[in-house]
Amino acid sequence: MIKFLYLQTNRNSYLLRLTCVFLKNTKLFFFLICLTTSIAFPELLVAQSAKLSIDKNEIVVTGTITDISGVTMPGVSIFVKGTKTGAISDRNGQYSVKVPNKTSVLIFSFIGYNKQEIIIGNLREINIALAENIKQMDEVVVVGYGTSRRRDLTGSVSSVTAKQLKDIPISSAAMAIQGKMPGVQITQTEGAPDAEIKIRIRGGGSITQDNSPLYIVDGFPIDNMSVITPSDIASIDVLKDASSTAIYGARGANGVIIITTKSGSEGKPTVSYNTYFGIKNVTKTLDVLDPYEYAFWQYEAFGGGGMYYEQFLGRFEDQKLYNNMETTNWQKKCFGRTGSTYYNNLSVNGGSKVVNYNISVTHDNSKEIMVGSGSTKTNFSAKFNFTITDWMSLELNTRLSDQIIMGGGTDRSGRLQNIINYRPVEGIAGLVNIQDQGDYEIVNQYSMNPYKQTLDDYRKNSAQTYNYNTALNIKLNKNLTYRFSYGMQYGKQNINSFYGLNTWNALVQGEQPIAIKDIYDRHTWQITNTLNFTKKNLFPDHNLNAMIGQELNYSDQEFLRAEARYLPKYIDPEGGLAMMDLGNPQPLMTRVSAPNKGSSFFGRVTYDYKGKYQISGTIRADGSSKFAPGNQWGVFPSVGAYWRISDESFMTETKKWLSDLKLRASFGQAGNNRISDDVWRKTLGISSGTLFIDNSLGSPTPTLATTGTLDNPELKWETTITRNLGLDFSLFNQRLSGSIEVYKNSTIDLLMAAAIPAHTGYTTQWRNIGQTSNKGLEISLNGIIIDTKDFKLSGSFNIAFNKNRIDKLGKSKRLEASTFWGESSGTDYLIEEGGSVGLMYGYETDGMYTQDDFTYNPNASAANKYTLKPGIANNNTVVNNTYFRPGSLKFKKQNIPEDTSTLPNSWWTVNATDDRVVLGDANPKHTGGFSLTADCKGIDFTAFFNWVYGNSIYNINKLANTTLLNNRKYRNLLDIMDSSNRYIIYNPETGAYLADPAESAKYNEGKQYWIASMANAPLHSWAIEDGSFLRLNNVTIGYSLPKSLISKVKLQQLRIYVTGYNLWLWTKYSGYDPEVDMIRSTPLTPGADYNAYPRSRSYNLGLNLTF
């Protein structure tokens, strides 16, 4: 075959060879060829195109093209209608084109501008002004395996285009759409450089499984969006209902986010250079006790001083000296530095009639606010479109990404806790050398210097991703197009960790450093064949579009871990990781995953009449290797229709103000198979770690055992049924447009790790149980408020309401989940039929116990002076107070009957079964965003706000940092617990225990908070806070130099701008930031704030340059 192709001498054979070589699946070779082609081809192709035959009766037409404001427009395509002849305007907007005869029609087109057609007649010079295309409804939207005009959609698709993105530098594709699309909730889980960005489209149906949408970049599925350079993005389309997602069948249940990267456009090369430099600072730190308050608090924590107290914090009599001591703000020290970002992006875009290209290189270097934390990202992408013949075209697309993220963040080893809790002052230990440090220095990682720990906790996460896609389009006849595409991605991730001398990990491993290298190799490929049939005017005014396709996909993963302990003491992280054999090597671990394979067949038919009525149907059959043979296949159909009311004859009257009105409805199914591989059968895997049966001094004995979750061969696809009703409208000549949608999604046969009794040997089994639903309303509006030549002001607004409900939950009807935060006890989330996922479940705070709740016996021993009166709720078994007396935290007893006289005293004991209630809901009532954009004589202004309203946050940080739990001596508290707010039980003047009710009352008048010493800190309603916020997400002010000026230096665009991010936050939330979601090991515990990396505010100064 190849030999045969070599014999061909024209350019087609060259390309075929290229394809063939490519298909042989050699990554590097292909990349080299891509580069070679990009260099070699333009000349070659330009030379060939110049030879195109020209009619003898040719007419030459010249002219200048400008936009409405008179600025010349380079790069505009000029075509002679019905031929391949054409030209492109040069840098000065001038063109020259040869036309065959006077009846020829010239077409002027430029992306984002209205196309113009002009009959030549006798004209020889045509100067034309192109108007910008402001018709939102004609925007092209990417749908699965094809595109559609927005006006032709039956389903629910939200989009953001490059135009909307271009003015604001954004760090990731996900952040680009935050708050801009109704029904797409994006939560940056914390402020860290590698923070997970949680995306939920219309709530999410699964209870225990991942609810992330499917990400498709240029037709190829990817795991996360961070490998895409924001400035390469041409558009982001989010498919929300089954009529649009069903074409992705299996993987579409949680919505689909389709990213299309920029393609080259015909014309001379355009070079763009974008750069910005930014600085960032932490927005908020939490106030903690000052040295005096700390010392007084410790006095209480030690039960009124004593040897261990005095040894480190001195005598009580001298405590006032702490008022003069300088406090160390560990938060400032650890994440108070000024971070910086330096971003550079260079792209070249251009092409001829034969090849279009867009090549871009991006380098982004950031230093984060936390010491040792930062990132370096380099992305390269090259995209080519070859028009080989009039019936064949080839697309090649390469993306390389190299990212390095430094630092372990604040969640690792409870770092944030450590930073907040660590003593603000050294005490006597700072002045004299105490030989016996006792518990002062180190009892656990929380009592070690957090700054040193952070510095010594080295982590380097580097990931390289190589992605290659190719597609061949063949026009078989006028109506029929065949497309073959093949994509592959190779990802390598290297997580290097090094625990230096000041880390707890090293401390317990011989006080010697530890180095760990985790290496992941991931490999994915996909082949798609589609056949597209389009027939306009099948019958007069009846149009038909049909597509059938087939797809195969594959992914697998290999993992390797190497670990060395007992490395030489003073080796640096890089050295330790580079010479791990200097230490004591641990057993090498390798794992290969079961390949995850899918096979699919799909089709879509769209039929419309005059563009007024349309009906479309899709169906997809998906087979997945995650299920047992027999259950592998799922079929997901959908149907949608629209009715353009405004085109009806009875609407002619309203045409004056109602430009467009469309009602659409859809119904369909999509599937979900997001479970681990091989859970349909029992397998035994290796673990090596803790058993030393062969030789206690040697290495651990590998063992074989089943996993903790029981298999289930009867597992099948989880199915989401969506119903969507939408109304699109556009008013006043499209000055105001928008859409309103209502939907209801039901997810059935939920794939869940369902609880089974632990005496089976397992705690959970994979099952299809339960049903959830999400219903909601989404509104989006876009308006051009002022539109004059010099000043343009437009705004957009969107709001989404979603209500999640668990309709069925198997036999048990309810389950509880736990955040398992540091020292928590028991469960703190309730998942119940009729409720939603995210209900926070705990005790109701009832302030403090008062003197009236106790009987006082002055003669009893100190611990027994107070006895609780009968008929008072007793929470002591739940929290286990160190001092159970007036001033102790009190919980409410629930469901107190009217007649309490018959209740035994034991009834008043607060307990987990009877007295916990739902305290909050992590689901917001509504979310949304709005933006304002203004243009005035080269100055552009954008402000963007987003909000979340009506959700609760479980502020674990607050709970953890206001309570003294076991082994927490020497640890600091938040300053809301200082002695003016906290119920104190030691006399601040004398240090004596305040046992006497009168004396105790004297020192505790008007106190808000309880005694902080207790053994358990279960969730109580005080820790649930309103998470509503409105954020001024970003503001950009830019200035573009007048084109008349810059064109003299051959520039097309020169814009300078400043952007501020996270500029203002309106919220009642007392923690760092209400946009937080930290306990994500299960989706059952959303909205918990614990050890989150604090968010920063940043300012960027940037430059866009195009020539």
Next chain:
Amino acid sequence: MKNMRYKGLTIIFITICSILLFPSCDNYLVTSSKSTFTEQTVFENIDYADKALYGVYDVMTDNNMWMYSLMFTMLDTDVEVNHYGVDNGLSALGHYKGNPSNTAVGPIWTRLYRMIDRANLIIDNLPNGPLWNGAKQKEARKIYGEAIVLRAYAYYLLTGLWGDVPFPITSTKAGSNFYLPKTSRDEIYPYLIQDLADVQEYLPWSSEAGTVKRVSKGVAKGLRARLALMQAGYGLRGESENYITRRGKDYKKYYQIARDECYEMMNSGMHQLKPDFESIWKDLHKYSEDISYGEIFWEVPFGRSVNGRVAQSIGIKFQTNPADPTYGRAEGEIKLAVQYYYTFDKLDKRRDISAMLSGYSTTSKCFVPIHAIGREFCPSKFRRNWIVPNMGGAEKDVMNTGVGFPLMRYTDIVLMFAEAENEINGPTDLAKKALASVRRRAFSQENLQKKVIDYVDSVSADHNTFFKAIVNERAWEFGGELYRKFDLIRWNLLADKKDEMRAIIDNIFLTPNVPPYNWVPQMMFWRTASDGETIEILNPDYRIDRDYIPGYTAIPWLSGRPEGEISSGYTFFNQVMDGYRRNLNNYIYPIPQSVIDASNGTLKNDIWRP
């Protein structure tokens, strides 16, 4: 025309490429990982089957099992105690104050049943697989035998802690009935006892196997005897609505089984008492297995610096910080009841080996008396300074010592024999001989007549006095080995011993001058020995009515401490067994709430009482 030709060729080319690239559709969707095995492949290969058995052993080394948590479930008796305050975890369990949502109770239940399911997988598969009668049948049957013993051991712990429990004896499959109700111990124990009789022929003695980290014939016998004693002894049985304990069905028969099993083992000549009591423990810390005597014949297989908290969480205290560079740190979390030391015969050599009065001070780089109020008596059979190779220096902060935790000791067999023999035949010569053999090691030659021969005679008058002697002897012999709780439960003595302990403590502290404990020192004199490290205590067990002796440091001791300190000491002593009520017999743990929730109503906490 030309166009058409290219078009045709291209389509052919694409088709061929597609065919080449497309895998065959039949098997395309069936995938498997090279890193896992199916049930079938594991039990076709003896090496893999062995690894599956290691999976059962592996559970025992878990943090929720013998590495840490399980030790705390054996606490609060008159010997080993927990001095931590009540939490919602391990300490609450120790103080008999558990509740279904206790954070520690669930993981322990889960681990024990995980161990059972892993064993069941072997028990299900091996006899029906190709290995059973193949060339490797001896090895296969040994693996099977070990799995049977390990499963029985897991049930021994489960029934000891929870009473009647669900009793799966086949491995759980996707379609199994997950909702098993409780099975009576009257069914569980006989089943396991039969099991352990059946597999003994498959198992070698520990000396033949050359290891005490794996189950041997002795373990099968010892465990069989223990289970028989549990069936024969008292328990809070399922139907006891008034929380009254009773013996299991046919209890006499089970005393006979226990007696015979122990007697057979004693006559086998495969195990002996190690002549030197101290060397049992010292050698344990050398990671050397006692193959020759077979005194400790089953250990939990831990790995140094990886897991195991022997001589760390259990053992004497070595000041944690700064950790001592010579020997390293040891927390000594598990304590001994304050009166335990003083219940020993003053001449009993086991006293200072099992319950020494000192711990290691980093400040003074030597042993110093423990906390003078007596709340830091630690089980001193486990000592960080005995570890060889030494675990100081760079390893001083390493908590995972890897020292094996002894699960079965030959002395236990001998004393179980004496106990069972006494139950059946009374204090016969055989029973007396067994008791004497254990005591002989505890006393020096010169005290042999008085403390061993005369003593044994003095307690052999009748069944009851001999039984009491066994109760005492087991306390003195096994202090720190965590046998006491299960012993007291099967003897129905938990409440009596709690009261007895409290009476002695009150005697020591509140009425120090009233006999019988009016000799406990109020001022103790000690000095560092000439080696600069060990301690010499002048008067560990008698009073000296002085407050200064040249060359010695005086330390006010126990009742000699100020009143305030004594009252603070009492807050520790009061916690011990605090939640235990004689009338409720509430030593059984609650079934975890998560299990009850998931049980579809088949399980409830009907016997457990808060």
